[in-house]
Amino acid sequence: MDIFSTTDPISGTDLHGRTEGLPCYVDGQGDSFLTVHFESEANRQAYLAIPLEPSSLDLSNSTDEWVDEG
Secondary structure (H helix, E strand, O other), rough: OOEEEEEOOOOOOOOOOOOOOEEEEEEOOEEEEEEEEEEOOHHHHHHHOOOOOOOEEEOOOOOOOOOOOO
């Protein structure tokens, strides 16, 4: 599944229809990826500098909640 985000996640600016030549970030590969477009390279760098938090989703949990309880 291909997902394209045309809203700059840093500035909140809607870039729909005018993403040509703007910086972007592609996460994933093959048939499944997300492309995020940015208003500027500075916003792209700010996005990439956001630290990632560990996921609380635990797929080994046998309950329907799938929430890590540890």
